[in-house]
Amino acid sequence: LICAFVLAVVISGNVVAQRASASTLTKVPSGVCPPYQLKDEQGNVINPVSGTNAGVPYSPKQTCGAAGCHNYDKITEGFHFTQGAGEKVTANQKSRILWATTPGNFGGNWCSPAPLYRYLSPKKNDSPATMDMTAYTFISACGSCHPGGGSAEYDREGHRYDKWISDTSSGFAEGADNRLDGDYYQAKWKRSGVLEADCLICHLPGYNYTARNKQIANLNYRWAATAGSNLATVTGSIKDGNEP
Structure with a gap:
């Protein structure tokens, strides 16, 4: 459940458009975004005033x-977001x-203290006994140092995690072993969503x-940007089996 704050209403553009004069709207300072509407992952407008899509997280993308x-x-495409994904x-x-x-945080060395170093599991694995973090658990463990996008949004073959696991042609299923794939092993991408660039x-x-x-930490990846921006209060936890 998402409870929208006044800030969400203002950014949605409706209140701003009504209260600002035409001259104000045409004289936007350089480098400052004009009034705009929040949109969800499907590109639908979120309007808390009318109640339109008011209970869904906004999509930075x-x-x-x-x-x-x-x-x-x-x-x-910048290193800030890929964090080394696709590089040797x-x-x-x-x-x-x-x-x-x-060479980056995604697949590189970790900040955990010795001797408890963590590592990113390869894309292909022969046994779960040799696996550590997957792309999915990398976010819950290291997402606080990742702005989203890049390796937090797309797998090592270029597929968007939540879209690909939902595609029957992938052969993957939510929460399943998924051929011990380092990006999808026991992952819940469909429910958690991805971490878009915030x-x-x-x-x-x-x-x-x-x-x-x-x-x-609650595996509510698609809700992280909304909560961090103070646009809403998010309740529920994918980790605990409660849909936000």
């Missing part, structure tokens, strides 16, 4: 990356950190990291 606005796909380890890492598969982490003064991290 559909909202900030809407046509004519920011180039979401291009932006999330450096020669130094290859000799020192044998478990590293990328623009407001850097672009909203007073961003609520504590609220965001709580949603990530």
Whole structure:
């Protein structure tokens, strides 16, 4: 359940449009977004005033990356978002950190204290006994240091996690062993959603990291941006079997 705050109403553009004069709307300072509407993952407008889609989380990709606005796909190609996904380890890492598969946080060395080093499981595995973090549990363990997008949104073959696990042609099922795939083993992507790039982490003064991290820990990935931006209060936990 999501309870929308007044901020969500203001950003939705309806109240702003009614109260601001035409001259104000046409004189937007350089680098500042004009009034805009929040949108969900399907691109549908969220309007708390009318109650339209008021109980769903907003999508940074559909909202900030809407046509004519920011180039979401291009932006999330940066290392800040991929965190090494798709890149080869450096020669130094290859000799020192044998478990590293990328030069970044996603598949690289970890911040956990010795001797409890964590590692990202390869895409293909022969036994669950040799597996540690998957792409799914990487987010719950390390998502507080990941802005979303990139490796938190797309698997190692370029599929968006929640869309691909829902596609029957993938051969995967929610929560199943899924051929010991390092991106889908026992994952609940369909229910948790993905962690889209959260623009407001850097672009909203007073961003609520504590609220965001709580949603990530609860496996409520698609709700993290909404909570962190203080647009709503999110209740429920995928981790505990309660749909938000």
